[in-house]
Amino acid sequence: MSDDHARQQLANLLSQASTVVPPFPQNSRYHVTPVATLVDSDGNPVRYLRRRFLPDPAALVQFAQHRVAPGDRLDLIATEALQDPELFWRICDANRCLHPDELTAVVGRRLRITLPEGLPGGPL
Numbered sequence: 001m002s003d004d005h006a007r008q009q010l011a012n013l014l015s016q017a018s019t020v021v022p023p024f025p026q027n028s029r030y031h032v033t034p035v036a037t038l039v040d041s042d043g044n045p046v047r048y049l050r051r052r053f054l055p056d057p058a059a060l061v062q063f064a065q066h067r068v069a070p071g072d073r074l075d076l077i078a079t080e081a082l083q084d085p086e087l088f089w090r091i092c093d094a095n096r097c098l099h100p101d102e103l104t105a106v107v108g109r110r111l112r113i114t115l116p117e118g119l120p121g122g123p124l
Helices: 003-017 074-082 085-094 100-104
Strands: 035-039 045-049 062-067 110-114
Touching: 062 074, 074 085, 074 100, 074 110, 085 100, 085 110
Parallel strands: none
Antiparallel strands: 035 045, 062 110
């Protein structure tokens, strides 16, 4: 067997064994956002994320509520309610907020804590 043939067989085997790794971790707000490719004027492919649309908060199933206390931080609220500080964006989505710091700026504000988009459940 020639070296070229062996290299080709190895390349074929490796290409079949490869898996697609999503560009963002599962707890990222962009995990399910599709990646698209545009070809620029020089013929070079440019990868980009398609737009992520915010879910309708009314369609999200609320399972808890948090009343903002002095010194609250959204990452700590997310850790307590969702067991992951990086899921703070789910609280933002549930409360239709683009700027996370706004959610904890007013002491006494009630924050909705919801299930992930698409999960069924009854209202709280």
